[in-house]
Amino acid sequence: MFEAKRLHPAAILFNLIKTVREFLFAIIIGFITFRDDSLLYFVLITSGFLIIFIAASILTWYRYSYRIEDDELRIEYGVFIRKKRYISKNRIQSIDLTSGVIHRIFGLTKVQIETAGTGTSAEASLSAVTLAEGEALREELKTGGTKQTYDENTTDEPAEQTKPSTTISFKRLFIAGTTSGSVGVIFALAAAGFSELEQFIPDSFYDNTLEWAIGLGIVILIVMGIVALLLLWLLGIAGTMIKYGNFTITKSDDELFITRGLLEKKQLTIPLKRIQAVGIQENIIRQPLGHVTVFAEIAGGSMDKGEDFSSILFPIMKRDEVEVFLETFLPDYAGIQHELTPLPKRARKFYIFRTSILFLALTVASGFLIPQFIWIPLVLLAGSIVLGIMRHRDGGFYRNGEQLTIRHRSFSRNTIMMYHKRIQAFEKKQHKLQVQQQLATMRLSIIGRMGTGTHFAIKDLEESHTDELADWYSYRD
Known part of the structure; x- marks a missing residue:
C-alpha cells in the first residue's frame, strides 16, 4: 500500500450530498422567501450554486489521496491549500467500517479511524473505498504487517473458529423493538416535523380538517389516537430491527468487533483497554420480563459515533444470561455482580x-x-x-476489593460495574436535611466521550457508607 490511492469516484456524490446538507437550511429559507414572484431567480441562483458544488466535489475527490508508508497512514488533501496528515499506527485506537445504502449499492464502505486524541470528529475518514480495500486497510493498520497481501477472498478459517462470537436472533430482535419504549421519541419527532410543515398547509384546508375531526366525536377520536399510537409503535419496532439487524459481537485478542444494521451496516471496533465501565440497563417494560441491555462506557472517541459511545454490547438478552456473556467477552467484569447494599x-x-x-x-x-x-x-x-x-428501592452499591458495582434509576434501572483504576473523581455532597438525617450523595466520574467525564450519582446513601467509599477511593481503608 505504498502507492498513493484515490477514493472511489462515488466519493464525489458523498461530497456533494454533504455540501448540500450543510446549505439545506439556507435553501429552505430562500425557497420560503422567494417562492412567489421571485421563484425563477431563486431557481437560477440555486442551479448556479449546485454547479459550483459539483465542481468543488470533483476537485476535492481528485486532490484527496492516501497511502501507508513507514508505519503511518499518510493522507494528502486540499484543493487550493495542500494539507498532509500523518497518523502513526501506534496511535490508532479503533478502525470502524460503515456502509450506508448508497455504499452497499456500489460495494463500498466508509473507513473511520479514531486515535487517543480524537476530538469532535474522527482523526481520519475515507468516505468511499471498496469493501475489500477497507478491510485490508483495517488489518494493515491494526497488525502493522506490510508483507502480507489481502484480497476479498482471503480467509483464515482456523483463526475465525477460535474467536468467540454471538448473534442476536430474530425473535430477540423483535422483542427488543416491541419493548424499546421508542414510541415517545418517534411521537416527539413527528410533532416537531408537523410543526415545521404546518406553515405550508393552506389555512382553509387546516380549518376544514380541524372541523371535520371535531365533528367525528370523542369516541372516534380516541380510536384514531389508539391507531396512531399503534402505528408509532410499529415504526419503533421497524426502527430497532433496522438499526440492530444482524447484530453480531466477536472477540479477537484485545478488541471487540460489533457488526449491525440492515440498511446502514456498521462494523465497530472497541479496544478492551478503552472500556471504563460495563452496564446493565432494564427499562420499565423489559424489567418485569427479565430482559436487559448490556452496554459499555468507552473512553475517547468522537461525536461522529453518536450513541456508540456508550456502546451497546448486546441489545437484549435474559438477565440470567448476562454472566455467561461477560465470561465470554469481558471476563474481567464477570462475577462482580452481587447483592447490593440498599439505601436506608x-x-x-x-x-x-x-x-x-x-x-x-x-x-x-x-x-x-x-x-x-x-x-x-x-x-x-x-x-x-x-x-x-x-x-x-433500586438504589445501592457493592464493593469488593478493586471492584465497585452501583445501581440507580431514572426511568430505566442501570447497574454499573467498574474498577477503582477507572474512576477519575469521587465527590461527596450533603445539604442541610441530609446532614440532619446522616445521609449523603455520592458522585463518581469516569472518562467518557471525547475525553470528557461521564458521571454517576447515588443520592441519599448512608453517610458512613459514603465515607467508606471515599476512603476506598483514596486508598485509606
Whole structure:
C-alpha cells in the first residue's frame, strides 16, 4: 500500500450530498422567501450554486489521496491549500467500517479511524473505498504487517473458529423493538416535523380538517389516537430491527468487533483497554420480563459515533444470561455482580419528594383553576410517587476489593460495574436535611466521550457508607 490511492469516484456524490446538507437550511429559507414572484431567480441562483458544488466535489475527490508508508497512514488533501496528515499506527485506537445504502449499492464502505486524541470528529475518514480495500486497510493498520497481501477472498478459517462470537436472533430482535419504549421519541419527532410543515398547509384546508375531526366525536377520536399510537409503535419496532439487524459481537485478542444494521451496516471496533465501565440497563417494560441491555462506557472517541459511545454490547438478552456473556467477552467484569447494599429506609421520603413535588403543585393549581380536570395531575402525581419509591428501592452499591458495582434509576434501572483504576473523581455532597438525617450523595466520574467525564450519582446513601467509599477511593481503608 505504498502507492498513493484515490477514493472511489462515488466519493464525489458523498461530497456533494454533504455540501448540500450543510446549505439545506439556507435553501429552505430562500425557497420560503422567494417562492412567489421571485421563484425563477431563486431557481437560477440555486442551479448556479449546485454547479459550483459539483465542481468543488470533483476537485476535492481528485486532490484527496492516501497511502501507508513507514508505519503511518499518510493522507494528502486540499484543493487550493495542500494539507498532509500523518497518523502513526501506534496511535490508532479503533478502525470502524460503515456502509450506508448508497455504499452497499456500489460495494463500498466508509473507513473511520479514531486515535487517543480524537476530538469532535474522527482523526481520519475515507468516505468511499471498496469493501475489500477497507478491510485490508483495517488489518494493515491494526497488525502493522506490510508483507502480507489481502484480497476479498482471503480467509483464515482456523483463526475465525477460535474467536468467540454471538448473534442476536430474530425473535430477540423483535422483542427488543416491541419493548424499546421508542414510541415517545418517534411521537416527539413527528410533532416537531408537523410543526415545521404546518406553515405550508393552506389555512382553509387546516380549518376544514380541524372541523371535520371535531365533528367525528370523542369516541372516534380516541380510536384514531389508539391507531396512531399503534402505528408509532410499529415504526419503533421497524426502527430497532433496522438499526440492530444482524447484530453480531466477536472477540479477537484485545478488541471487540460489533457488526449491525440492515440498511446502514456498521462494523465497530472497541479496544478492551478503552472500556471504563460495563452496564446493565432494564427499562420499565423489559424489567418485569427479565430482559436487559448490556452496554459499555468507552473512553475517547468522537461525536461522529453518536450513541456508540456508550456502546451497546448486546441489545437484549435474559438477565440470567448476562454472566455467561461477560465470561465470554469481558471476563474481567464477570462475577462482580452481587447483592447490593440498599439505601436506608429514611431516604425514601427524599426520593418521593423529588419526583412528586412538581405534580403536587400542578394538582393544587388545577384544584383552584380547572377542578374538572384535576384527575389528570392526580394520575401523574400517583405515578411520580411510584417512581420515587422505585428509585429508592433500586438504589445501592457493592464493593469488593478493586471492584465497585452501583445501581440507580431514572426511568430505566442501570447497574454499573467498574474498577477503582477507572474512576477519575469521587465527590461527596450533603445539604442541610441530609446532614440532619446522616445521609449523603455520592458522585463518581469516569472518562467518557471525547475525553470528557461521564458521571454517576447515588443520592441519599448512608453517610458512613459514603465515607467508606471515599476512603476506598483514596486508598485509606
